[in-house]
Amino acid sequence: MANTPVSVPDLGGIDEVEVIEICVKPGDNIEQEEALIVLESDKATMEVPAPFSGKVTSIKVSVGDKVSTGTQVAEMDQINSEEVANEANELQAPAQIEEVEEQSTVTQTDTNEDTEIDIIVPDLGGIESVEVIELSVTEGDSFSVEDGLLVLESDKATMEVPAPSDGILISFSVKVGDKVSEGDRVGKMKSSASTPASSVQIPIAEKSVQAPKEHPPKTLTSEPMVSSGKVHAGPAVRKLARELGVDLAQVSASGPRSRIQKQDLHDFVKQKVNASVGTVGVKGSDEDFSKYGTITQQPLNKIKQVTARNMVASWSTIPQVTQFDEADITDLEHYRKTKMPSLLEDGVKVSPLAFITKACVKALQVFPEFNSSLGPNADELILKQYYNIGIAVETPDGLLVPVIKQADSKGVVGLAKESSELAKKARDKKLPLDAMSGASFTISSLGGIGGTAFTPIVNAPQVAILGVSKASYKPVWNGEAFEPRLMLPLSLSYDHRVIDGAQAARFTRYICDILSETRHMLL
Numbered sequence: 001m002a003n004t005p006v007s008v009p010d011l012g013g014i015d016e017v018e019v020i021e022i023c024v025k026p027g028d029n030i031e032q033e034e035a036l037i038v039l040e041s042d043k044a045t046m047e048v049p050a051p052f053s054g055k056v057t058s059i060k061v062s063v064g065d066k067v068s069t070g071t072q073v074a075e076m077d078q079i080n081s082e083e084v085a086n087e088a089n090e091l092q093a094p095a096q097i098e099e100v101e102e103q104s105t106v107t108q109t110d111t112n113e114d115t116e117i118d119i120i121v122p123d124l125g126g127i128e129s130v131e132v133i134e135l136s137v138t139e140g141d142s143f144s145v146e147d148g149l150l151v152l153e154s155d156k157a158t159m160e161v162p163a164p165s166d167g168i169l170i171s172f173s174v175k176v177g178d179k180v181s182e183g184d185r186v187g188k189m190k191s192s193a194s195t196p197a198s199s200v201q202i203p204i205a206e207k208s209v210q211a212p213k214e215h216p217p218k219t220l221t222s223e224p225m226v227s228s229g230k231v232h233a234g235p236a237v238r239k240l241a242r243e244l245g246v247d248l249a250q251v252s253a254s255g256p257r258s259r260i261q262k263q264d265l266h267d268f269v270k271q272k273v274n275a276s277v278g279t280v281g282v283k284g285s286d287e288d289f290s291k292y293g294t295i296t297q298q299p300l301n302k303i304k305q306v307t308a309r310n311m312v313a314s315w316s317t318i319p320q321v322t323q324f325d326e327a328d329i330t331d332l333e334h335y336r337k338t339k340m341p342s343l344l345e346d347g348v349k350v351s352p353l354a355f356i357t358k359a360c361v362k363a364l365q366v367f368p369e370f371n372s373s374l375g376p377n378a379d380e381l382i383l384k385q386y387y388n389i390g391i392a393v394e395t396p397d398g399l400l401v402p403v404i405k406q407a408d409s410k411g412v413v414g415l416a417k418e419s420s421e422l423a424k425k426a427r428d429k430k431l432p433l434d435a436m437s438g439a440s441f442t443i444s445s446l447g448g449i450g451g452t453a454f455t456p457i458v459n460a461p462q463v464a465i466l467g468v469s470k471a472s473y474k475p476v477w478n479g480e481a482f483e484p485r486l487m488l489p490l491s492l493s494y495d496h497r498v499i500d501g502a503q504a505a506r507f508t509r510y511i512c513d514i515l516s517e518t519r520h521m522l523l
């Protein structure tokens with residue numbers, strides 16, 4: 001049926017309530033029972049749910065409007081109008097809308113000042129049992145009359161049980177998650193008000209128990225991260241918050257009387273997701289490039305996606321600096337080319353990489369903090385007594401980093417063989433997972449390709465990575481003349497939380513010195 005009016009259900013005696021949230025907009029398709037608007041009285045919040053599944057055609061109220069039983073709040077088109085034609089005349093929201101009366105009761109056990117009184121669940125307006133969703137104060141907290149002591153929630157309504165007088169909480173006898181019913185005793189408080197005789201039911205809405213404020217109310221909002229009675233949110237928002245695992249105490253409220261709206265929750269989650277994108281995800285562009293010209297799309301394989309995530313995580317969490325230097329490898333290259341076998345078995349060559357790996361191990365032994373990781377709270381350094389060197393390998397599917405384990409126990413030829421085998425396995429997709437774990441330092445060599453320098457990204461949780469570029473002859477002043485020397489560019493990126501610039505310069509220089517003196521390599 002088209003444009004069926006939806007009205008405020010029976011408010012159980014309350015004259016007027018305020019519209020505090022509009023949860024839908026015209027054109028929205030919603031399910032039966034989904035909230036259309038949220039209403040609030042002084043102490044209770046309730047949703048007006050959709051009486052049937054259908055399309056919202058108009059909203060008749062605005063946030064801040066006062067409405068009463070029977071006020072029309074929206075119009076909806078029913079999805080299957082034939083089935084419900086008979087219901088057309090009675091489209092007030094269904095009876096399960098729980099209105100929570102503003103009546104809470106206390107049972108007083110003494111008439112003196114500072115007397116102990118029980119905190120009792122008030123009239124729940126016909127609802128049998130509700131859940132305790134917040135204990136808003138803790139033992140010893142002082143509060144003022146009307147401050148929320150605990151929050152109860154049914155499927156569709158949330159209510160605070162307010163303090164019947166100024167007082168101090170002695171204890172709660174319930175915990176969050178407990179189900180309670182009208183009349184249940186949920187705790188004890190010490191009242192500082194002079195109140196009527198024992199066993200009198202005191203409607204909280206009546207301010208008859210107001211007393212001089214001997215105990216200044218505790219500012220609950222000053223307690224960090226604790227869900228408190230100062231968090232105001234409707235049942236739909238609370239439900240969504242629970243589903244998303246969001247602590248409402250952390251969400252800024254934009255609604256009237258500091259009430260958290262659904263949009264606030266969405267904004268909060270969006271903000272968190274964006275903030276954590278660096279550690280958990282990779283964000284691309286949502287721009288439509290096809291408006292500028294022809295495009296094709298190519299899915300990224302798993303290796304590239306994982307690499308992207310790791311890079312983003314490292315880049316966004318580690319303050320990285322790159323130190324550049326050059327090693328004179330003229331003599332080393334002469335040695336390699338004349339003294340090393342040109343080909344080992346299976347066509348394996350001893351490339352400069354094997355010497356660089358050996359030099360790195362020696363440097364790591366002298367500068368142990370480069371062979372470390374930061375502890376979980378970033379307040380301690382975990383120094384590794386093993387030297388497992390990751391070698392970045394380019395494969396058709398992307399970058400893989402197999403690890404030469406116990407590189408300190410291997411000679412140059414052994415290192416050359418192993419890195420060559422690992423690179424082959426990586427390219428043949430035969431690398432077992434454990435061959436890529438446990439590295440304590442990484443080398444990324446682009447020396448076989450070209451380039452003068454680059455800034456590799458630290459392979460977290462390691463703290464440093466050595467980039468190697470292509471060696472080239474350069475004129476070097478020997479004190480008397482320029483000499484052509486083969487210079488190898490090195491780029492060391494490091495975690496500046498762990499390593500100081502001076503240490504990085506010394507470490508890189510040390511590697512250069514080792515590579516410059518062939519005899520080091522023969523040890």
Ligand code: CAO
Binds near residue numbers: 351352354395448449
């Ligand atoms: N300077 C000059 N020449 C170099 C050199 C250097 N720094 N490093 C290697 N070479 C030479 C080698 O001697 C070899 O020459 P010959 O064929 O004449 O002997 C040639 O370049 C090719 O070497 P290579 O690249 O096949 O072998 P490698 O041992 O140097 O490197 C590996 C092996 C696996 C590191 C390499 O193949 C590779 O995949 N590199 C890419 C790594 C990468 O993508 N890094 C970027 C990651 S982002 O940080």
